[in-house]
Amino acid sequence: MSSGSVRGATDELLRNTAKVFLTDPTVIRPIREAVADATDRRFGSDPAISEAIGEAAWANTQHWARSMYDDPQRDVEPHLTSQVVGIARDGYRWGEEATLRASYRAGERATWSLWMTIAFSLCDDPDVLLPALERASRSLSLWIEATVSALIEVLEQERATLSADQQVRRLELVNLILGGAPAPPAGMDRRLGYPLRAAHLGVIVWAPAQVADREALVRAADRLGRVAESRNQLLVQASASSLWLWLTPGVPVPPEAIETALAPYRDVRLAIGSLDEGVDGFRRTHDRALETQRLMQTHNAHPIGFYDDVAAVLVMARDDARLREFIHAVLGPLALAPQELRDTLRTFIHQRYNASRTAELLFTHRNTVLQRVRRAQSRLPVSLERHGTNVGLALDAMHWLNLPQP
Known part of the structure; x- marks a missing residue:
């Protein structure tokens, strides 16, 4: 050649x-x-x-x-x-x-x-x-x-x-605490401008890397703080596309109010930990928010996630084969039914079988909710009265893990 x-x-x-x-x-x-x-x-x-x-x-x-x-x-x-x-x-x-x-x-x-x-x-x-x-x-x-x-x-x-950059110094201090420092140095509260021994709610505020807008993230975090009537707020820029937020809420944070506050920021996502106290609680609520964020990024496109809502799903997701067996056994034909039936029954269970409250959350009529619940129940291989908790968990798993129909 x-x-x-x-x-x-x-x-x-x-x-x-x-x-x-x-x-x-x-x-x-x-x-x-x-x-x-x-x-x-x-x-x-x-x-x-x-x-x-x-x-x-x-x-x-x-x-x-x-x-x-x-x-x-x-x-x-x-x-x-x-x-x-x-x-x-x-x-x-x-x-x-x-x-x-x-x-x-x-x-x-x-x-x-x-x-x-x-x-x-x-x-x-x-x-x-x-x-x-x-x-x-x-x-x-x-x-x-x-x-x-x-x-x-x-x-x-x-x-x-x-x-x-003040944010760089703040990130260094926070990473020191999150890394497991046994006792934060004296004056850490003053340096952070935040009480570490309070009752905290950790939140991750982020957007997909390719569309992240830092100003939008900051505004969304500020809105969340106002919705929670937070007495104190610590905001840390973790990356170009994510913020770490700690709040000391004055009131419980209702999901509907968060959804309304977040509505102007189409690309922003929130992963919300559970309320916890003290320096260890500062770490735990952040770690739980991170777990929730990881679940949201890996499995679904839901813009808001509470750790308290997904904790059981996180445990179940560790064994994919057994989880799918559980869903099949508990939901049966309902797993193959139209999604609106599963979503309605899931909300109905979460609202303690209150049809009026379910209708309000789903923006539909109470009679429509009751009709969908009856149709969903007719597809279940188990009794909702006896196995409502398991049905709710199986529906949560399908919702949060974005599982394909079996």
């Missing part, structure tokens, strides 16, 4: 390999996992930050693969999108700047492993395969180094501003 033919075949193999990266959405999964594994556990376990890491990994991989597809012989320039810069900036604010290079190198290794696997599956001619792999390896290494250097330069330019 002539040198020109080898060059053409090499470029074709590089483009075909890149095409798999661009068209197969499952390719990015091991790259995202590798980047997440190389990130500090607390930083990477935050659901909004985990999502942002995934968005940045996807944007980076798509950019490099697209560049290789367009011109395999041209070196790839850094692609500093808002997601890529945003998660690097969040890492700095968390004190995770040192892991930046490690996470990018982990992503590089995962990308290279996948690239080789795909290339070997597409070609077995060593005269074509070897120069193609050599070119891809060099391109990937140079691009990773250029990207990391460009990000570090951006962070260096912002270092003074970020270091002086």
Whole structure:
């Protein structure tokens, strides 16, 4: 094969390999996992930050693969999108700047492993395969180094501003408490402007990374504080797309009032922990809000979630097979019925079998509620009077986990 033919075949193999990266959405999964594994556990376990890491990994991989597809012989320039810069900036604010290079190198290794696997599956001619792999390896290494250097330069330019940011100092203090400091240093309440020994309600306020608007998040948090008649409020910017909020509510927080307050902010989501007291309660209510957020992000698109509403679902979700058996045994044909029947019966049970209150919440007539409840009951293999708790749990699981019909 002539040198020109080898060059053409090499470029074709590089483009075909890149095409798999661009068209197969499952390719990015091991790259995202590798980047997440190389990130500090607390930083990477935050659901909004985990999502942002995934968005940045996807944007980076798509950019490099697209560049290789367009011109395999041209070196790839850094692609500093808002997601890529945003998660690097969040890492700095968390004190995770040192892991930046490690996470990018982990992503590089995962990308290279996948690239080789795909290339070997597409070609077995060593005269074509070897120069193609050599070119891809060099391109990937140079691009990773250029990207990391460009990000570090951006962070260096912002270092003074970020270091002086009150939110950065507040995040450091809060992470110290959440990390398990046995007794917060004297004066911590004053430094945070918040009483750590009060009765707290922890909340995560966030939006999908690609549409997050910090001002909208702050306004939504402020509205929630007013609805709860909170005596004190601590707001921490955890990432570019999420805020951590602690309230000391003066009144119980009704879901309908929260939904009304949140209505102007279409992209904003709320995960609400349970009321708890003291420094340990400060940690627990936040951890429960995080669990609720993780459930909401993983399984469904409901904009508001209370830990108290999903605690049982979180436990049941740990064993998917047994959960599905439970739903099948308890709901029977109702699991296959129109969703409005399940939603109506679920609300009816939550409202202690009060048809008028259910009708009010579902914006429908009381008679309609009663008709739907009768239709739903006729599909149950168990008695609602005796097994109402189990029916409610099974309906909650289908609702919150967004399970497909069996």
